[in-house]
Structures are given as structure tokens and as C-alpha cells.
Amino acid sequence: MPEDDTVFERAAAAGRRTVVQLGTVEDGVRAAGHGAVVVAQGIEAGGHLLGTSRRDELVSVLRDRLPDACLVAAGGIGGPAEAERAMAAGADGILLGTAFVVAHESRAHGRFTSLVTGADESDTVITDVYEVGWPGRRHRVLATAVTADPGQPEKFIGRTVVEGKPYLVPRFGAAVPTQATSGRIEEMALYRGQSCTAVTSAADVVAAYAGVLRSPQTTETQGRTETRVGQ
Ligand SMILES: Cc1cc2nc3c(=O)[nH]c(=O)nc-3n(C[C@H](O)[C@H](O)[C@H](O)COP(=O)(O)O)c2cc1C
Numbered sequence: 345m346p347e348d349d350t351v352f353e354r355a356a357a358a359g360r361r362t363v364v365q366l367g368t369v370e371d372g373v374r375a376a377g378h379g380a381v382v383v384a385q386g387i388e389a390g391g392h393l394l395g396t397s398r399r400d401e402l403v404s405v406l407r408d409r410l411p412d413a414c415l416v417a418a419g420g421i422g423g424p425a426e427a428e429r430a431m432a433a434g435a436d437g438i439l440l441g442t443a444f445v446v447a448h449e450s451r452a453h454g455r456f457t458s459l460v461t462g463a464d465e466s467d468t469v470i471t472d473v474y475e476v477g478w479p480g481r482r483h484r485v486l487a488t489a490v491t492a493d494p495g496q497p498e499k500f501i502g503r504t505v506v507e508g509k510p511y512l513v514p515r516f517g518a519a520v521p522t523q524a525t526s527g528r529i530e531e532m533a534l535y536r537g538q539s540c541t542a543v544t545s546a547a548d549v550v551a552a553y554a555g556v557l558r559s560p561q562t563t564e565t566q567g568r569t570e571t572r573v574g575q
Contacts, residue, residue, distance in 0.1 A: 345371045345394075352378035365418060366440070367395020372406045376413040382406060383439050388420025390442040390537030392483045393470065400433035407434025420465070422539030427556045437557060440549065442537040445520075447546040453521035459486055465538035474533035477518035484532040490515060502527020504544040 345366050346352075354380070355362045364375040365383035371383045371394070379562070384406050386399025395402065399419040406415055415432035418439035427438045444450055446457050469487045472480075473494045485491065494516075502513035504525040513527055521532045543549045 345375065349374075349378065352380065354469065363416075363501055365394060367393060367397065367402065369402070369405050369409065372402075372413075373409055376410045381414045381416060383416040384435070385439075386417075386419035387470070387484070388465075388538040389443075390484050390539070391535040392478060392481045400430060403430060403433040403435050409512070419540060420538040422537075422541055424553055424556045426539065427553055428445075430491050433554065438553065440539070442535070442539050443541050443543065443549045444546055445536070446540070446542060446544055447549055448544055449546045451523050453523055453525050453529050456521050456534055458530075459530065459534055460536050460540055461542050463536060463540070468536050474516050474518045476514040476516045483518075483533070483535060484537060486536050488531050488534065490531050500527075501531050502529070 345364060350361055362375075362378065362380040363383060364380045365385050366372055366375060367385045372384060375382050384399065384402045385394050386397060387393055387404055388399055394464045399417055403415065404513070406413070415435050416437045416439050417433065417435035418441070421427050421430060421438050421440055421441065430438055441462065441531060445452050445460050453464070463486055467486055468484050469491050470482050470484050471491045472482050473491055474485065490496070496515070498513040498515050501515050502521070502525055504511050504513050504519070504522065513525065513532060515531070518533055520535055521529045541549065541552065543552060
């Protein structure tokens with residue numbers, strides 16, 4: 345959630361709809377109060393965690409509090425059955441993260457994608473060790489030698505290139521390894537939720553959920569066309 349609510353006004357003034365991912369009921373009510381699409385992230389999610397609730401518990405409470413909000417569920421959705429559960433809890437739609445790591449469009453390092461598909465949810469841990477670049481926020485990653493023993497001495501464990509510029513990869517760096525990264529890939533931040541599929545293109549990931557998401561309804565609101573599912 346933004347600390348400063350004026351971001352909502354600025355987005356609205358630019359004619360944009362705001363989508364906010366959050367992990368608490370309080371933040372959801374605040375975001376919906378500004379007309380934002382509310383993405384409720386549960387602790388099953390890969391990457392940085394925004395709250396402490398499980399996905400469907402959060403979705404369910406938010407749906408009760410916000411009957412008219414556009415509500416999206418995130419965290420631990422690795423297949424249509426899990427998506428159905430999130431929709432049954434009250435979500436209008438779903439957001440996936442880990443499923444897209446494996447898609448070739450992600451440009452994730454091949455070792456990262458093979459570790460993601462070869463693991464299951466019990467291989468993930470919630471930690472705060474990969475803090476360089478994003479301090480003070482817990483994250484769910486694959487368990488690594490670094491999460492097991494954060495006390496190891498090395499400062500840097502690889503090299504990478506971002507937007508054409510070379511960088512060293514710090515031992516506790518928050519960035520995931522991409523195809524431009526070399527070094528000790530298995531010790532880097534390998535975000536993974538309690539979710540995964542072995543589907544290897546983004547279009548196929550989306551297509552797998554076509555039967556779950558009900559037909560979108562298109563409405564005209566304040567001169568803008570809005571599309572919602574799940575009604
Ligand atoms: C590799 C990876 C990178 C992510 N990067 C971000 C990010 O930069 N910003 C963000 O808000 N969420 C990020 N997330 C979290 C997702 O937005 C989402 O909450 C999460 O992936 C949903 O859970 P799932 O991974 O089980 O599908 C990331 C997740 C993964 C797996």
C-alpha cells in the first residue's frame with residue numbers, strides 16, 4: 345500500500361484505474377475506499393509478503409466488508425482447482441506470480457525455473473534474509489544455503505546485467521537470477537509460492553484458467569469501460 349493516499353487521486357486524474365496488492369483487511373478497506381481494485385495476497389504467495397493471513401481467509405473477510413469491490417485473490421494458486429477455491433471465498437479473479445516464473449517470457453535463469461518446478465510447497469520458507477534492495481519485508485523463497493545459514497561471510501555471490509549495466513549480486517540481494525545472471529544461482533533469492541505449474545508459456549498459463557473465470561461483464565462507468573468477472 346502507498347503511504348501517501350494522494351497517489352490514488354493522481355492516478356484517477358490521469359484517467360487510470362488503480363490496482364493495489366495488499367495483505368491486511370485494513371489496507372483492503374483503505375484501497376477500496378479510493379475505488380481501487382483490491383488484490384488480496386495470502387501468505388502462500390511467492391515473493392514479498394504483505395500480511396500474515398492465508399489467502400482465502402483474507403478474501404472472505406474482505407468480501408464481507410466490501411461487497412461491491414473488485415476483489416482479486418493472490419498466493420498459492422497453482423491450478424484451476426485452487427483458483428476455484430479462491431473464487432468460492434469471494435474473489436472476482438485471481439493473480440498468479442510463481443506460475444509465470446516458469447513461462448519463457450519471464451527470462452528467469454534456467455536453474456531457477458528448474459528448481460521451482462522440481463520443488464513443492466514444503467520446500468519454501470518465509471525469511472527476511474534477501475534484504476538488499478528491499479529491506480524490512482518478509483518473503484517466501486525456496487529454501488537455500490543462505491536461508492539455512494545466513495551467517496556465511498561472502499559479500500557477493502554472482503554477477504548480473506540490468507538494463508545493460510553490469511552489477512555484482514550481493515549475498516542477500518532481493519533480485520531474482522535472470523538469464524543474464526551468473527554465479528551461485530542456487531543461493532540467490534528464488535521466490536516461489538505454494539503454487540506452481542510446469543506450463544512454459546504465459547498464454548498457456550492464462551488459458552489453463554479459462555474455465556474457472558466466468559464470462560466478463562462490461563459496463564460503462566463514468567465514461568470509462570470497465571470489465572469485471574465473477575458476477
Ligand atoms: C519471482 C517473483 C517475483 C515477484 N516480484 C514482485 C514484485 O516485484 N512486486 C510485487 O508487488 N510482487 C512481486 N511478487 C509477488 C506477486 O505479486 C504475487 O503476490 C505472488 O506471486 C502470488 O503468489 P504465487 O507466487 O503463489 O502465485 C513476485 C513473486 C514472484 C514469484
